[in-house]
Amino acid sequence: MSNKQSNSRIGIFGFGCVGQGLYDVLQTIEKAGIEVAGICVKDKEKPRSLPASAFTYNPQDLLQDESITIFAELISDADEAYSIVKQALKAGKTIVSANKKMLASHLPELIELQQNYNGTLLYEAAVGGSIPIIRTLESYYSSEPLQQVSGILNGSSNFILSKMESEGLSYSLALQQAQELGFAEADPTLDVGGFDSVNKLCLITAHAFGLTIKPEQVLRFGIDTIKKEDLEFAKSMNARIRLVASAEVTEDNELSLRVLPTLVTEQQELYYVTNETNGVTIAPVFAGEQFIKGLGAGSHPTGSAVWADVSAALSGYRYSYPKAAIKTIALNQDNKINIYLRCVAGSTLPEVNWENLVKVQETREAAYFTAIISVHKLQKIQSYLAGKQIFIAEITAEQATNFALKFSEKEEVVYS
Ligand SMILES: NC(=O)C1=CN([C@@H]2O[C@H](COP(=O)(O)OP(=O)(O)OC[C@H]3O[C@@H](n4cnc5c(N)ncnc54)[C@H](OP(=O)(O)O)[C@@H]3O)[C@@H](O)[C@H]2O)C=CC1
Numbered sequence: 001m002s003n004k005q006s007n008s009r010i011g012i013f014g015f016g017c018v019g020q021g022l023y024d025v026l027q028t029i030e031k032a033g034i035e036v037a038g039i040c041v042k043d044k045e046k047p048r049s050l051p052a053s054a055f056t057y058n059p060q061d062l063l064q065d066e067s068i069t070i071f072a073e074l075i076s077d078a079d080e081a082y083s084i085v086k087q088a089l090k091a092g093k094t095i096v097s098a099n100k101k102m103l104a105s106h107l108p109e110l111i112e113l114q115q116n117y118n119g120t121l122l123y124e125a126a127v128g129g130s131i132p133i134i135r136t137l138e139s140y141y142s143s144e145p146l147q148q149v150s151g152i153l154n155g156s157s158n159f160i161l162s163k164m165e166s167e168g169l170s171y172s173l174a175l176q177q178a179q180e181l182g183f184a185e186a187d188p189t190l191d192v193g194g195f196d197s198v199n200k201l202c203l204i205t206a207h208a209f210g211l212t213i214k215p216e217q218v219l220r221f222g223i224d225t226i227k228k229e230d231l232e233f234a235k236s237m238n239a240r241i242r243l244v245a246s247a248e249v250t251e252d253n254e255l256s257l258r259v260l261p262t263l264v265t266e267q268q269e270l271y272y273v274t275n276e277t278n279g280v281t282i283a284p285v286f287a288g289e290q291f292i293k294g295l296g297a298g299s300h301p302t303g304s305a306v307w308a309d310v311s312a313a314l315s316g317y318r319y320s321y322p323k324a325a326i327k328t329i330a331l332n333q334d335n336k337i338n339i340y341l342r343c344v345a346g347s348t349l350p351e352v353n354w355e356n357l358v359k360v361q362e363t364r365e366a367a368y369f370t371a372i373i374s375v376h377k378l379q380k381i382q383s384y385l386a387g388k389q390i391f392i393a394e395i396t397a398e399q400a401t402n403f404a405l406k407f408s409e410k411e412e413v414v415y416s
């Protein structure tokens with residue numbers, strides 16, 4: 001067995017929730033054999049759990065230290081993370097990152113840098129926290145075509161939805177708890193607005209389908225406008241609302257991507273995924289559907305995923321992006337979905353060739369619609385709808401019918 005790990009020195013960028021988690025894991029695992037060479041942080045005034053001598057405030061102190069074998073980039077600043085990772089890769093070094101925002105924004109360039117300079121970049125912790133999803137797609141499903149990869153990829157949103165649903169917490173109190181527990185991003189809009197799930201979906205798509213997609217290309221609605229009425233609607237359908245990210249191959253053999261609040265029923269695994277847990281379904285063409293569930297955020301679960309990458313990288317593991325070499329699929333967002341839409345009473349919806357747009361119910365405060373719309377058309381009005389207190393969830397055709405049946409004053413709304 002290789003004894004490569006016994007002489008390894010690691011440089012850690014960031015000592016927040018994840019950085020501390022990795023540090024704890026390294027201290028606890030006997031024979032980890034990794035020496036922490038230094039930790040780079042930003043705030044000189046912050047109280048720390050380690051002596052001041054463990055820290056530096058200048059990234060170059062680590063990046064230019066020739067004795068360091070491997071880096072872990074675990075900071076909350078995506079721009080600075082990009083510059084750290086780029087410099088490390090250009091020097092042909094090995095670096096593990098948890099920064100999905102940075103990774104999804106620069107993936108094609110980061111893949112090229114690894115090829116050009118023979119560096120290594122791993123990022124299991126960036127998707128699904130402790131769930132080994134990237135390595136499963138990359139290594140185990142390197143050659144089998146996949147039909148779908150979908151699931152809950154954001155711990156904070158799931159925590160908020162669970163707490164509102166099971167404990168009746170307000171949205172703002174549940175968000176505050178997610179922040180206090182270290183699950184939320186420095187800017188929680190990334191979590192509740194669905195951006196974080198989009199970034200993770202882009203990373204999944206590169207490994208599962210061989211496509212590098214820009215985050216802006218993905219349809220995205222979050223849970224930031226949710227109200228208790230929406231949870232009551234879901235309950236009346238014997239369902240729960242989950243923020244679901246999905247990459248699926250359509251009937252025309254093209255790839256459709258979206259992040260949407262979605263009604264899930266007791267028959268679906270995602271119904272039972274609660275709090276900061278994430279859950280991902282992989283549907284390979286031959287193997288049959290599989291479901292992986294695990295803690296999607298938090299200090300030690302994420303630290304564990306970083307350590308798994310550090311350990312694998314030190315044994316010579318690197319991603320090969322096997323599906324990119326095959327690249328038989330293109331992105332197409334023309335597939336149609338059924339949606340539930342709640343808006344302020346009297347609001348005007350944009351005219352985008354809705355199909356079956358039905359105003360199911362109107363109260364003094366809100367109007368409730370169901371409709372069919374293509375992913376592409378919904379994406380076109382995504383920015384128009386933002387900021388208008390509109391909540392959208394994907395539902396099934398059966399749920400749309402059942403919702404309409406509950407109200408006798410069903411009214412068809414026809415646009416051009
Ligand atoms: N929290 C989680 O559960 C998960 C987080 N991630 C990702 O991991 C990364 C870290 O998240 P998390 O630990 O929660 O964040 P925290 O906010 O808890 O910690 C961020 C750390 O980054 C440091 N930092 C920020 N900017 C700089 C900079 N310019 N130079 C050096 N250090 C800097 C901070 O320094 P200082 O201590 O001085 O403030 C702090 O130590 C993020 O990319 C996040 O998206 C991924 C999976 C799960």
Ligand SMILES: N[C@@H](CC=O)C(=O)O
Nearest residue numbers: 154155156183185297
């Ligand atoms: N903010 C993220 C942290 C892990 O990726 C989340 O809530 O999932």
